[in-house]
Amino acid sequence: MIEGAKWRRWVYFYLPLGVFIFSLLFPFYWMLVTTFRPDAELYRPWMAPNYTPFWTAHPTLEHIKYLFDETLFATWMVNTLFIALASTVISLFCGLLAGYALSRLKFPFAGSLGTGIFVTYLVPQTLLFIPLADIIRNYHLGDTPWALILTYPTFLIPFCTWLLMGYFKAIPRELEECARIDGATRWKAMVYIIFPIAVPGILSAGIFAFTLSWNEFIYALVFLSSPEQKTVPVGVTSELIRGDVFFWGPLMAGALLGSIPVAIIYSFFVEHYVAGLTGSVKG
Amino acid sequence: MAISYAARERAYVAAPRRGPVTRLLEDERWLGALLLLPTAVLLALFIAYPFVKGVLLSVTDARVGVPGTFVGLQNFIALAHDGIFREAVWNTFIYTGVTTVFKLALGLWLALLLNRHFRGKALTRAFVLLPFIIPTVLSTFAWKWMFDPTFSVINWTLYRLDIIDSRINWLGDPQLAMISIIIVNVWRGVPFYAISLLAGLQTISPELQEAAAIDGARPWQRFWHVTWPLLLPVTMVVVLFSVIQTFADFQLVYVLTGGGPANATHLFATYAYQIGVGTGLLSEGAAISLAMFPALLVVVVVQLLYIRRVEIH
Numbered sequence: 001m002i003e004g005a006k007w008r009r010w011v012y013f014y015l016p017l018g019v020f021i022f023s024l025l026f027p028f029y030w031m032l033v034t035t036f037r038p039d040a041e042l043y044r045p046w047m048a049p050n051y052t053p054f055w056t057a058h059p060t061l062e063h064i065k066y067l068f069d070e071t072l073f074a075t076w077m078v079n080t081l082f083i084a085l086a087s088t089v090i091s092l093f094c095g096l097l098a099g100y101a102l103s104r105l106k107f108p109f110a111g112s113l114g115t116g117i118f119v120t121y122l123v124p125q126t127l128l129f130i131p132l133a134d135i136i137r138n139y140h141l142g143d144t145p146w147a148l149i150l151t152y153p154t155f156l157i158p159f160c161t162w163l164l165m166g167y168f169k170a171i172p173r174e175l176e177e178c179a180r181i182d183g184a185t186r187w188k189a190m191v192y193i194i195f196p197i198a199v200p201g202i203l204s205a206g207i208f209a210f211t212l213s214w215n216e217f218i219y220a221l222v223f224l225s226s227p228e229q230k231t232v233p234v235g236v237t238s239e240l241i242r243g244d245v246f247f248w249g250p251l252m253a254g255a256l257l258g259s260i261p262v263a264i265i266y267s268f269f270v271e272h273y274v275a276g277l278t279g280s281v282k283g
Numbered sequence: 284m285a286i287s288y289a290a291r292e293r294a295y296v297a298a299p300r301r302g303p304v305t306r307l308l309e310d311e312r313w314l315g316a317l318l319l320l321p322t323a324v325l326l327a328l329f330i331a332y333p334f335v336k337g338v339l340l341s342v343t344d345a346r347v348g349v350p351g352t353f354v355g356l357q358n359f360i361a362l363a364h365d366g367i368f369r370e371a372v373w374n375t376f377i378y379t380g381v382t383t384v385f386k387l388a389l390g391l392w393l394a395l396l397l398n399r400h401f402r403g404k405a406l407t408r409a410f411v412l413l414p415f416i417i418p419t420v421l422s423t424f425a426w427k428w429m430f431d432p433t434f435s436v437i438n439w440t441l442y443r444l445d446i447i448d449s450r451i452n453w454l455g456d457p458q459l460a461m462i463s464i465i466i467v468n469v470w471r472g473v474p475f476y477a478i479s480l481l482a483g484l485q486t487i488s489p490e491l492q493e494a495a496a497i498d499g500a501r502p503w504q505r506f507w508h509v510t511w512p513l514l515l516p517v518t519m520v521v522v523l524f525s526v527i528q529t530f531a532d533f534q535l536v537y538v539l540t541g542g543g544p545a546n547a548t549h550l551f552a553t554y555a556y557q558i559g560v561g562t563g564l565l566s567e568g569a570a571i572s573l574a575m576f577p578a579l580l581v582v583v584v585v586q587l588l589y590i591r592r593v594e595i596h
Contacts, residue, residue: 017396020389021407024414024474027425030436034428045433094322101318105311113319115587120330122524122583124531126552127576130559130569131337132329154329157322187308215418217534218552222560233420237538248428255421266416270409273416277475278482 031259034252035063042249063249064257072227073254076235081261083145083231084213087152091209092202094153095160100190102161103168104176114165121158125218133222147223148231152213159212160205163279167201168194204276207269214262232258341570347563358570368571371549374461375575378550379529382468387522389469390476395506397477398484408478415474423538426467430454430539457547460540464548467535476521483517484510523586527579551575 034042036059067073101107102114132151133142141147171194179189195202220231227239236254240247266273307313341358345351362368397408414422429436430453441447453463487510495505533552536542542549542557549557551571559568 013396013399013401016392017407020393020396020473021410024411024470027422027429027470028413028417030429031422031425034425043434090325094325097318098322101315105315105318107312107315110315117322117326118587119583120326122527122579122586123330123334124527124552124575124579126531126533126555127572127579128330128333128337130555130565130572131340132333133560134340134565135329135333135336150325151329153325157325161322185305185309186311186314187305211416215420217418217420217537218556221537222556233418233534236424237420246428248431248434251424252428255424258421259417262416262418263413266412267409270405270412274408274412274478274482277412278479 028259031252031256034248035256036060037249038062039249063253066247066250067253067257071239071250071254072230072235073232073257075228076230076232077258077261079145079229080214080231080233080258083148083152084210086145086149087156087213088206088209090149091153091156091160092206094157095164095205096195096198096202098157098161099164100168100194103165104173104194117158117161120154121162123155125155125216129218129222132219136223142223143225143229145229148213148216148220151219151223152216156209156212160209163205163208163276164198164201166279167198171197200272200275201279203269204272204279207265207273208276210265211262211273337569337573340566341573343566345566347565351566354566358567359574361567362570362574367546367549368554368574370546371551371554371571372574374548375530375550377461378465378468378532379526382465382472382529383522383526385465385469386472386476386525387518389473391480391518393473393477394480394484397481408481412474412478414471415478419471419534420538422471423467423535426463426470427454427539430463454540455544457544460544460548464536464539467539468529468532471535472525472529475525479521480514480517483514487513519589520586523582523589527582530578530582531575 033054033056037056038058038060039062041056041058098117102110102117136142136147136151141150175193175197176189179193180186184192215233216231217233220234221237224230224234227235230238232254236251236258240251240254308317340351342353342355343351344354344357393411397404397411401407428434432450432452432455435450435453437453438447438450441451452459454460491509491513492505495509500508531552532550533556536548536550536553537556540548542553546554551574555568555571558564558571
């Protein structure tokens with residue numbers, strides 16, 4: 001190596017990268033420490049002497065116990081899991097069919113329908129939540145998981161369709177034509193030849209859709225009202241704050257445990273997740 | 284002879300009998316329509332219908348439980364004279380503009396760092412994306428705890444480092460609260476920019492860099508004249524996506540400040556929630572939400588035009 005290159009590498013590479021990683025991950029470390037810190041240590045003013053906030057000498061499980069004994073946290077987890085899985089399955093089903101149709105079939109208005117779906121992809125939930133709440137009430141879906149299972153696909157389907165279209169376009173037409181010459185119908189060629197090849201795309205879209213539904217907040221906040229129907233983000237927000245009092249220990253424990261399912265799925269499928277993320281951007 | 288006869292026989296039996304439905308599905312137009320049906324139904328019911336309903340709602344004086352009567356543009360006129368609404372509009376533009384600049388600059392920097400070769404690269408990349416995948420509400424609570432006026436770890440650190448000698452009231456002061464929500468948004472958004480731009484960087488052939496280096500281009504020139512122009516298409520899409528998300532943001536502000544102190548940090552969405560759901564003035568809430576639409580429309584049209592231009596090239 002060239003003389004002086006070593007310190008250069010430290011200053012221009014390791015130092016900034018280290019600062020980035022530290023700032024990006026510190027809030028999660030802080031969540032972790034707070035979860036296991038007893039209340040007596042938690043509520044010690046910041047100017048108090050001998051204050052060592054970056055770790056704890058007396059780890060405790062009291063906050064996690066509180067979460068499961070005094071709140072419906074376990075129910076919220078089950079609710080969120082069910083809603084996220086159901087809306088992901090619905091979105092993948094619709095997205096697969098629509099993605100196939102838009103990328104491989106020729107029919108009138110295919111182009112404008114594709115644009116239409118892309119535009120709904122860009123409609124934020126916050127634009128529609130008030131009239132949608134009214135509609136949910138009229139359909140008698142309010143305060144049931146179905147209010148979310150049916151509305152989450154509105155932002156998941158466009159994403160799944162868009163991502164899967166990219167995968168379908170990359171599959172050579174000859175494959176399908178071979179199957180059709182051998183006597184397969186269009187439907188069979190689609191289900192047995194094309195869909196299996198697109199499995200990596202389906203996995204990416206599915207994981208992305210799952211994390212998006214786990215993350216969703218405003219619909220869940222507005223459409224659900226009884227504590228036993230809530231999802232994790234809404235439950236933690238509304239049930240662990242009484243007036244102005246924040247139960248920081250259980251709150252951080254809830255945030256930590258509520259993040260774990262997403263983190264686990266993410267850690268198993270990082271590559272698929274990144275492919276989904278970048279695929280959606282490249283269009 | 285006998286074998287080939289049997290084989291032919293079997294082939295004949297196995298050939299599917301095609302009913303009218305199958306024949307209809309052989310027609311691309313019918314198959315296309317059928318495949319798009321579930322998507323079309325869901326999007327019509329829960330996007331198109333609520334949008335129309337929102338427009339209709341915004342020209343009435345409906346409240347929760349009261350259908351309301353037609354009042355024309357009165358809600359929008361009232362909003363134009365509403366000081367809090369005007370501040371929310373101003374805040375939304377500041378919030379979107381400032382965070383986008385920082386997210387792009389820091390995200391690009393991080394992407395360039397991650398594009399180098401070093402040990403533990405895959406693991407680093409996986410960890411970097413965590414702020415983006417962990418549910419926003421939950422990670423925002425961690426920030427709220429870090430910004431706590433009495434127990435803030437940030438204040439503690441700054442105090443021990445002798446940078447401050449009295450507490451910083453992060454979320455209690457109007458201007459600091461705005462800065463705080465900008466910090467958290469940038470924190471959450473940088474990984475998305477970094478990973479997307481990294482994917483863009485990886486499609487750029489290193490030979491181009493080498494060629495420029497041989498021609499005597501300095502690192503900064505190589506970035507500005509080679510990397511940046513090639514990265515621009517990905518950057519455009521990432522920025523437009525992020526601008527839409529940030530413009531319509533809700534959860535971050537709802538958790539950190541709830542629009543306070545004294546309505547200083549309201550965005551379109553949080554103010555619409557406060558009016559439409561908090562006080563039950565459905566029509567005014569719907570009008571506030573809809574007021575986002577023109578700005579979003581501009582962004583979407585720019586994006587569509589840009590994609591079309593790229594596709595033609």
